[in-house]
Structures are given as structure tokens and as C-alpha cells.
Amino acid sequence: MLVLARRALILTLVTVLNSxxxxxxxxxxxxxxxxxxxxxxxxxxxVEWPAETLPDKAPFTIxxxxxxxxxxxxxxxxxxxxxxGHKLVIRRFQNLGQIDSCQILFIAPSEGKRLDQLLSHLDxxxxxxxxxxxxxxxxxxxxxxxxxxxxxxxxxxxxxxNAAKLTISSxxxxxxxxxxxxxxxx
Amino acid sequence: MxxxxxxxxxxxxxxxxxxxxxxxxxxxxxxxxxxxxxxxRFLVEALVTRANILAANSTAALAFRNLEDATQVLDALKAxxxxxxxxxxxxxxxxxxxxxxxAPSGGVPxxxxxxxxxxxxxxxIVSQPVAEEGRRVGAIYLKSDLLELDDRVRxxxxxxxxxxxxxxxxxxALSTWLQRRIALPVLDLAKVVQSVSDDKDYSIxxxxxxxxxxxxxxxxxxxxxQEIQTRDKEIRLLNADLERRVVARTAEFEAANKELEAFSxxxxxDLRAPxxxxxxxxxxxxxxxxxxxxxxxRRHLATISxxxxxxxxxxxxxxxxxRMGRAEMRKTSVNLASLAExxxxxxxxxxxxxxVDWKFGPLPTVHGDPAMLRLVFQNLxxxxxxxxGPRGAARIEVDAQPQNGEIVVSVxxxxxxxxxxxxHKLFGVFQRLHGPTEFEGTGxxxxxxxxxVSRHGGRTWAEGAIGQxxxxxxxxxK
Numbered sequence: 059m060l061v062l063a064r065r066a067l068i069l070t071l072v073t074v075l076n077s078x079x080x081x082x083x084x085x086x087x088x089x090x091x092x093x094x095x096x097x098x099x100x101x102x103x104x105v106e107w108p109a110e111t112l113p114d115k116a117p118f119t120i121x122x123x124x125x126x127x128x129x130x131x132x133x134x135x136x137x138x139x140x141x142x143g144h145k146l147v148i149r150r151f152q153n154l155g156q157i158d159s160c161q162i163l164f165i166a167p168s169e170g171k172r173l174d175q176l177l178s179h180l181d182x183x184x185x186x187x188x189x190x191x192x193x194x195x196x197x198x199x200x201x202x203x204x205x206x207x208x209x210x211x212x213x214x215x216x217x218x219x220n221a222a223k224l225t226i227s228s229x230x231x232x233x234x235x236x237x238x239x240x241x242x243x244x
Numbered sequence: 245m246x247x248x249x250x251x252x253x254x255x256x257x258x259x260x261x262x263x264x265x266x267x268x269x270x271x272x273x274x275x276x277x278x279x280x281x282x283x284x285r286f287l288v289e290a291l292v293t294r295a296n297i298l299a300a301n302s303t304a305a306l307a308f309r310n311l312e313d314a315t316q317v318l319d320a321l322k323a324x325x326x327x328x329x330x331x332x333x334x335x336x337x338x339x340x341x342x343x344x345x346x347a348p349s350g351g352v353p354x355x356x357x358x359x360x361x362x363x364x365x366x367x368x369i370v371s372q373p374v375a376e377e378g379r380r381v382g383a384i385y386l387k388s389d390l391l392e393l394d395d396r397v398r399x400x401x402x403x404x405x406x407x408x409x410x411x412x413x414x415x416x417a418l419s420t421w422l423q424r425r426i427a428l429p430v431l432d433l434a435k436v437v438q439s440v441s442d443d444k445d446y447s448i449x450x451x452x453x454x455x456x457x458x459x460x461x462x463x464x465x466x467x468x469x470q471e472i473q474t475r476d477k478e479i480r481l482l483n484a485d486l487e488r489r490v491v492a493r494t495a496e497f498e499a500a501n502k503e504l505e506a507f508s509x510x511x512x513x514d515l516r517a518p519x520x521x522x523x524x525x526x527x528x529x530x531x532x533x534x535x536x537x538x539x540x541x542r543r544h545l546a547t548i549s550x551x552x553x554x555x556x557x558x559x560x561x562x563x564x565x566x567r568m569g570r571a572e573m574r575k576t577s578v579n580l581a582s583l584a585e586x587x588x589x590x591x592x593x594x595x596x597x598x599x600v601d602w603k604f605g606p607l608p609t610v611h612g613d614p615a616m617l618r619l620v621f622q623n624l625x626x627x628x629x630x631x632x633g634p635r636g637a638a639r640i641e642v643d644a645q646p647q648n649g650e651i652v653v654s655v656x657x658x659x660x661x662x663x664x665x666x667x668h669k670l671f672g673v674f675q676r677l678h679g680p681t682e683f684e685g686t687g688x689x690x691x692x693x694x695x696x697v698s699r700h701g702g703r704t705w706a707e708g709a710i711g712q713x714x715x716x717x718x719x720x721x722k
Contacts, residue, residue, distance in 0.1 A: 093309065096335075100307035103377045142377065212308060229304035229376075233313055 093210050094203055095132040098164060101186060102141045104230035107161055108223045111184040118144035119159060123151040124166030154179050162186045165199065173197060184223050195237050213237055253427040260419035261412065268411050272404035276397065283396050288361045291370045291388055299374040299384045302332055306340060306374055306382035314341035326388050328367060333383040340382065356383035366390050429458040433465060446473035509566045512559045519559065523552040561688040568695050573613045580607035583614065584642055587621040591629065598629055598638065605643030608651055610720050616696045623689040624655045624716050631714065632659030650702065650719040658713040670706050693718065
């Protein structure tokens with residue numbers, strides 16, 4: 059039953075991804091990623107990282123791996139912003155080895171193929187992984203963006219968050235669909 | 245003593261009631277005003293608190309653009325019927341969610357306003373920022389009606405009015421009780437003063453007790469009454485004594501007067517008999533011996549006879565005067581005009597050789613003894629004729645004027661007049677201002693006039709100057 063359900067979900071994800079790619083180029087897509095950029099920034103406010111992973115005066119890093127879909131919008135949003143005294147910085151990574159200190163990592167849709175590899179690499183590290191699909195959360199990513207009813211929604215894998223020792227504010231959870239009792243490994 | 249227009253009792257009650265009611269009303273106004281101010285503050289605080297709670301609950305909904313959640317957060321407001329409208333605004337200040345959901349435009353402004361609160365006509369509006377971790381993620385707008393404030397004011401006013409009414413009742417009871425304590429001694433005192441003033445009874449005492457000024461007043465009043473009573477007693481005693489003495493003295497005088505009158509009457513009466521003898525025998529002697537006597541002897545006899553007749557006349561007048569003092573008055577209504585007319589007719593017979601120009605004013609009818617009043621006119625008219633003798637034509641004016649409740653009759657002549665220095669002597673017995681050689685008379689006429697007039701309760705007086713005529717007045721009570 060569970061497996062069936064998962065298959066159905068994957069199908070749905072594919073549909074969503076297709077439809078999201080259907081946004082195609084142009085203003086609509088830009089708008090969508092502007093909003094996603096804002097959300098990325100807001101995650102910093104509604105999620106708590108273990109203190110030892112974020113020493114005082116260390117920058118708060120939002121990382122992007124893969125092809126950056128945000129353009130300049132994310133940089134504009136975090137420009138001159140701080141979160142609890144930490145300066146916000148944006149870093150763009152191309153491969154796993156570059157990821158050292160990072161609090162939020164957006165895994166771009168282009169990384170779909172090596173997603174599991176990425177996630178397992180980040181396993182047990184306090185990194186809030188954010189992906190662009192429902193499937194992302196189901197596959198033990200922590201937060202997935204979902205478009206439904208022309209609205210941007212969140213899917214959260216609470217177990218993955220717990221494994222990463224991240225505390226997600228109940229306020230944020232209220233906004234989201236919670237999936238997966240345990241990290242899914244296939 | 246006139247009755248007071250208002251009582252001290254009323255004044256006291258009024259003063260106390262006015263004071264307490266005014267104070268209460270003022271306090272009530274202050275209370276209501278203070279309550280309105282503090283209740284408005286309370287309303288603002290409550291609404292700000294509510295806005296803060298809603299803001300805290302809606303941060304994530306705003307941050308992640310969750311309209312359902314934002315609407316749900318705001319929907320909690322439906323538990324409070326006073327909430328009119330509410331709105332949540334996103335980071336850029338655009339309206340994101342409303343209460344009630346899908347509220348008509350205008351109920352909530354499309355853009356977020358400045359932070360703070362303001363009172364509209366009948367609403368209270370609060371705008372607050374929505375922040376997460378010190379970062380603004382949007383704004384909230386709440387609009388509540390002020391019916392609660394109106395109710396509060398209504399209840400406050402009712403409470404104050406009830407308190408004032410109740411207090412007026414209590415104040416009335418208290419002031420009635422207090423005024424009794426204050427006013428009763430005063431009223432007692434006033435009653436005593438009234439009865440003293442009305443009955444002239446100085447033996448009354450107020451006996452009012454009190455430890456205040458009224459007590460002192462009552463005491464002083466009692467002392468005053470004591471003093472007055474003592475003096476009154478003394479005055480009464482003195483008066484009684486005086487009256488007794490006057491009565492005794494009057495009786496003495498009357499006795500002496502009567503004795504004197506009786507004496508003079510008997511003297512006059514007894515003198516007449518020998519005088520008539522002298523006169524009779526001188527006449528006999530004249531008839532009998534006139535042929536034997538020489539011219540000198542006859543002249544002596546004539547002198548004796550004249551002197552005797554004169555003395556007779558004098559005695560007659562004295563007797564008449566004496567009688568006038570004792571004769572009983574027979575008072576009736578007397579027409580002075582006709583009386584004067586009669587007297588003038590009599591006098592015309594006696595003095596045919598005199599030309600007299602009579603002039604009469606209107607004379608009234610009075611109450612008196614006609615015989616005596618006739619004598620008054622007789623004396624005054626004959627005097628007037630007599631003393632205008634040397635002037636040829638005499639002019640005599642008789643008039644009467646009402647004056648100060650009396651009738652003043654005047655008899656004016658154009659005769660020789662008199663020296664006003666001696667005016668007071670005119671009406672005395674045997675007082676003559678002119679020598680007997682100049683004018684005949686016994687000097688009793690005016691004394692008789694005065695006696696008659698004063699027995700009628702009137703007065704007599706005269707005005708005049710030498711050579712300028714004289715006016716004689718007598719007054720009779722109306």
C-alpha cells in the first residue's frame with residue numbers, strides 16, 4: 059500500500075515538475091523564483107540551527123547547488139540582512155566537495171540525478187536542504203516547494219529535519235504539508 | 245413682629261442639599277470623565293494586545309504567503325462581535341487577508357497605514373507591524389466598534405445618577421436631622437421672642453440650651469429679658485406711684501379750686517347786698533336832698549352812685565365767670581353761623597351809633613353748649629366793636645378754617661390792636677391792656693372766653709400789633 063502510494067506521489071511529482079517546467083522562461087518563472095527566494099530567506103527566521111554549527115560572527119550561508127534559477131533576486135533579498143547577528147551570504151556551489159559551512163542549501167532542479175548522492179553526503183549535517191519538488195521531501199530532503207492552486211506551498215520531511223538536528227518552528231509547520239515518518243532510502 | 249418669610253430650617257436644608265448635590269455631581273462628572281479616559285485606554289491596550297497576538301500567529305502565514313492560514317488566524321476574531329474588520333498586509337504593505345473573509349472593499353484599507361491607534365467616529369482602529377525575529381514580515385489592521393464604550397458611559401451615568409439620587413436621599417435625611425439640631429434652638433428662641441414681642445410678657449425665658457452660638461444668644465436673650473423684666477417692674481411701680489400722686493394732687497387741687505370758687509362766689513354774692521343798699525340809699529338821698537345840697541354835694545352823690553353801679557357790674561361779671569366754671573355743660577349741635585348772626589343783631593341794638601361793617605365767612609355747625617358759645621361770640625364781637633371805637637367805621641371779619649382736626653374760628657378787627665408782648669396776658673382775669681378811661685370794661689370778658697373754650701376742649705390765642713387791629717382765635721375740636 060505504502061509503495062503504491064509512493065508511486066502515485068512520484069507520478070504526481072513528475073506532473074508538478076512538468077507543469078513547473080511548463081512555466082518555461084519569462085516573467086512568470088522569474089516571479090515564481092522571486093517568491094521562492096523570499097521563502098528561502100524566511101526559512102532562516104523559522105528554523106533553528108544547533109548553536110555549535112553556527113559560531114558567533116560566522117556568516118549565515120544560503121547555498122545553491124546546480125544551475126541557479128534565482129538570478130539576482132536572492133542576492134537582492136539578503137543584501138545587508140542579518141539573522142540573529144549573523145550576516146547573510148549567498149554561495150553558489152557546483153559540486154559536493156565545495157559544500158563546507160552552509161545552513162540552507164537549495165538543490166536546483168538540475169541536480170535531480172545526483173540528488174540521493176547529495177542528500178546522503180549531507181546526512182547528519184545541520185543543513186536545511188530545500189528542493190523544488192514534493193518528491194524532494196519524500197526522498198529525505200527537508201523542505202520541498204510545491205505549486206498547487208497557483209500557490210507556492212511547502213512540503214516538509216520532519217524526520218529528515220530531526221535527523222539534521224534542525225528545529226522547525228511550529229508556525230512554519232502550520233504552513234506546510236508534513237510527509238515521511240522516516241528518511242527514505244532506495 | 246412680622247413672621248419670617250422663610251424658615252432657617254428650610255435654608256439649612258437647602259444649603260446642605262445644594263452643597264452635597266453639587267459636590268456629588270462634580271465628583272460624578274470627574275468619575276465619568278476619568279472612567280471614559282481610562283476605559284478608552286483599556287480598549288486601546290486590549291486591541292493592541294489582540295493585534296500583537298494575531299501578528300505573532302500570522303508571521304509564518306505572511307512570510308510564506310499562506311492565505312488560508314492567514315484567513316484562519318483572522319477568523320478567530322469572529323468570537324468577538326465588536327470586531328468590525330481586520331486585515332493582514334504583506335511585506336510590501338499590500339492587503340493580503342481580510343476579516344471577515346472577502347470583506348467588502350473600503351472596510352479595510354488596501355495598503356497598510358502607519359503604526360498606532362486612532363479613534364474614528366464610532367470605531368477604534370489599530371495598526372501594528374507583524375515581525376518575526378525582529379524582522380518585519382507584514383502589518384495588521386484591526387477595527388473595533390465602540391459600543392462597549394457607549395455602554396460603559398451609559399452605565400457610568402446611570403451609576404452616578406443613582407448615586408446622586410441615593411445621596412440626595414441620605415443628604416436630605418442627614419440634613420433634616422442636622423438642621424433639627426441647629427435650627428430647633430433657634431426656632432425655640434424665635435418663638436419666645438415672638439411671644440415676648442406679641443404679649444409684652446417679659447417673664448418668659450427661652451431656656452434654650454446649646455453649646456454653640458445659639459446657646460450663647462439664648463443666654464444673652466434671657467439675661468436681657470431679666471433686665472427688661474426688672475426695669476419693667478420698676479417702671480410700673482413708678483408709674484403707679486406717679487399716678488397715685490397725680491390723682492391725690494388733682495383731688496387736692498380740685499378741692500382747693502372748689503373752695504376758692506365757693507369763696508369768691510359767696511364773697512361776690514355777699515358783697516352785692518350791701519352794695520345794693522348803698523346804691524338804693526344814694527338814690528333816695530339824691531331824690532330827697534338834691535334841693536338842699538349844693539352843686540358839690542350833688543356831684544359827690546353822683547360819683548358814689550356811679551362807683552356803686554360799676555362795682556355792681558363788676559360783681560355781676562365775677563359771678564358770671566364763677567358760674568361759668570361750675571355750670572354744667574349742655575352740649576348739643578350748634579350752628580355757629582346763626583349763633584353769630586343772633587349775637588350781631590343783639591349788639592346792633594346796643595350800639596346803634598356805631599357803623600360796623602360785618603363780614604362773615606362760612607361758619608360750620610359744632611358740638612357744644614349754645615349758651616356758652618353765644619357768650620364767646622358776644623365777648624369777642626363786643627370787644628372788636630369796642631376797641632375799634634375811635635376809628636369811626638369798624639370792619640369786623642369772622643371766619644372759620646379746619647386745621648389739624650380742629651375748627652379754628654377767627655374774629656379780626658381793624659381797631660387799636662395791642663402790644664404783642666402782652667398777648668399772653670389778654671385772657672387773664674382783670675387783665676387790661678388799655679386804661680378804663682380809654683375803653684370801658686371789667687377785664688373779665690376774655691377770661692370767660694378762655695374758660696368756655698377750654699371747657700369745650702379748645703384753645704384761645706390772639707395776634708395783633710398796636711394800631712394795626714387784632715385777631716382773636718379760638719379752636720373747637722371737630
